[in-house]
Amino acid sequence: MFKKLKPVLIAIIFLSSIIAILYGLVINNLELTKKNVPISALGAVVELCVLLFVLLLFYIITKRKRLALILTTLSYLIFISVTVTKIMILGTPFFPNDLFLVGDLVRTWHVFIMFVPFIIAVVLILYFVVAYEVKNTQADSFNRFISLTVALFLIFYCFKVENETIRLFLRDHNIFHKVNMSHTNRSLSVGLLSSFFQSSFFTGKPPSPENYSKTHIASLIKQYNLSGSTDVRPKDAVDNVIVLMVESFTDPIDLGWQFSEQILPNYRNMSHKQLAGTSISPVYGGKSINAEFEIMTGMTNMFTPIESTPYQEFIDAEIPSLAREFNRNGFTSNAIQMMEFSGFGYEKIYAHLGVNNKIGIPPSNPEYEKDPSGKSVSSHVVAKEMLELIREQDKSFIFAFPNSSHSPWKITDYQDKSLNLLNHDLNASTKNTLLAYTHAINHIDDMFGILIDELNHSNEKTLILIVGDHQPSLKFYNVGNKQTQDQLEDDFINLIKSSYSTPFLMWSNFKQYNTPKLNISMNLLPALISNEAGIKTRGFIKFISVLYEKFDVISRVYQLKNKPYTNQLSDEESKLIADYEMLQYDVLFGQQYLSELID
Structure with a gap:
């Protein structure tokens, strides 16, 4: 035996x-x-x-x-x-x-x-x-x-x-x-x-929420007036809207890095005069496609299977999106990616989002200028492409994803060695990686400068939203505020603040903002964009504006307007979140009663 x-x-x-x-x-x-x-x-x-x-x-x-x-x-x-x-x-x-x-x-x-x-x-x-x-x-x-x-x-x-x-x-x-x-x-x-x-x-497809039915969705449409208005866009609406989701973008100064010169001169100069703050991303270090999913649809990864990619796995029909709402308001919607659209399934995705014009700029094409590292198309090319679209189109909505700041970051890719990191407690390898990353985002900052120099002299009203998709995957990145983090009472909230926060900026060539810095989750940015653009919305995107009236952040933690982070909600607030989950389930996994009833 x-x-x-x-x-x-x-x-x-x-x-x-x-x-x-x-x-x-x-x-x-x-x-x-x-x-x-x-x-x-x-x-x-x-x-x-x-x-x-x-x-x-x-x-x-x-x-x-x-x-x-x-x-x-x-x-x-x-x-x-x-x-x-x-x-x-x-x-x-x-x-x-x-x-x-x-x-x-x-x-x-x-x-x-x-x-x-x-x-x-x-x-x-x-x-x-x-x-x-x-x-x-x-x-x-x-x-x-x-x-x-x-x-x-x-x-x-x-x-x-x-x-x-x-x-x-x-x-x-x-x-x-x-x-x-x-x-x-x-x-x-x-x-x-x-x-x-x-x-x-x-794990798998989430279960149907309790009371999910066509009748219940109809009651939510009526309660929140999601049918919206069929009026044409108002006269004070903007002419162009650009959403720049930038790969691994963050402000090194916010993370405690000290340099011999300014890394993001254009961005920081704009942030003092415009609407700026922090956006809570659903991801850290990668899976940018999930951050894009939130900003383009207003949906949240909080209601999808763990670590899933909803864009690729669940979208197989027309769904509500920012692009579709701008289309209804007389804009031509455009999406720019630094790759062939066969990669990552974007051709199908953007068709379901209602994007009119899909532009792929792959690094393999010799016609395009490369960034200083040579691994990606230059952000200058992206800026010129967007400006050309604005000149050609009557009203433009542009979503672009410049990714010349994508990892890996190697200091040998950059010839300019004048930039110096002043944090003395870091070893040479760490410093070189951080320096390479800052060279990459400095190149991205050049793109901001090109856009603003051109659009500041335009008679057309233009909004630009700049936001990082996630923080860079640098384990040692946060060297300046460890003591403050250790004093936070909640480890999970500490994790959100330290690892899932990215900078955002709303720039305008026709007004200045004198508001305090905002904190907003990425899935609520469609409300900020549509509100500032002055467009009429309906359906799911309009419901995101309803949420934004009560919440600044709906992610793995909640933040009510001008309140601290929390996971404790009142019955009324919990009901609003439950309705959010119900509507997202209908759009993403259910029978799409919402679209049927408002069309």
Whole structure:
């Protein structure tokens, strides 16, 4: 009996040791979070059980105990490496929904190429391990593999689809991920692999809100007057609106960096005279597509599956958007991306958003000037493209995503070495990375200068909104206000303030703003844009303006007008959030009664 159980006991002891070493000696020393979050006893047990399940699968396929254990260990180490890397770069663990991005990554070759060496290394390691262990391939290995794959698919389908009651019960009782929480902290607590396993089975399309029906949506339309007005746009409306969502954009001074000269002279000069403040992004370090989703639709990632990309996964028909509202007010809507539209599915996305004119400016095209690093199209090209659209079109709404400030940031890409970082407590490697990043955003600032110099002399009323999509993925970026952060009473609110805040600026060539700095979440920016532009809105976008009358921030935390952050809402405020969730569900996952009833 013991002889039969010996391999199992060895596997349990070996895998338990791997878990203990990884979580006890490696992961906690990487400072992935502000405070060390040890794995719980239950989390370690679940992590071990998942690994034993993986071991069993490999054994069924290979019929070799040692090979199965080696493959399980290698797979686990690769998974942990990928997850830890994602936490360090993007501030969130690896989730099943990230797999949806693989296809777009491959189609967008200039991005995918960076990952090719890692993929080749993994394939070579697996090949040599298998070649060493399996000298004579068994004829039925392939058949076992196919049979097992089919069986696992059926199990997964039954578990995920047929057991909806179990999934909802676990979600309702907060056993799995919640919205208002740090996903990194929770994943470290329950185990990174355990968290991934849970998310594979227990996240998905959100359940229908209680009382969801066509009648209920009709009552919300009436309550909030979402049918709006069919009048043409008012005479005092602007002529042009530009929304610039800038890759990894932030103001280094706000983060405590000190330099020998001004990094963002145009931006800072404008911010003293115009409407400026802080925008709360739904993402950190990456997944810009989710930030764009919020600003273009007014929807929130708070009501979508964890780490999903709603733009790509859920939009398969016409939906409300800023572009569609500007179209109704006589504007021509334009979207500019620094890539081919086949990458990341933007061609389909912008068609569903109602964008009239889609412009892709890929870096592979030799006709376009490159930025100083040579990895992207110059922001000067973007500025000229937007100015040309304004000259050609009667009324223009332009959404543009200049990304010459995209990582990686290498100081060797920039010839100008006059810029100097004055923070003396940073090592040379850190300083060089920060300097390279500041060179990149300084190039973006040149674009602001080109636009303002031209539009300041125009007779057409123009608004420009400048906002960062997320903070740069620089773990060491915040060097100036650690003491203030430590004094904050709420760690989660501290996380939002320190990692999810990006600067925004509303510039106008026909008026100046004398208002205090604003704080606003990205999903409420459509209300600010449409209000300042003076356009008539209806439907979902109009409801965002209703929300903006009460809230400054609706994200993983709430902020009522001129109040501190909170997660405690009154019954009236909670009802407004529930109506927001109901309408977003209808638009994104439901029967789209809202569009049907107001059209």
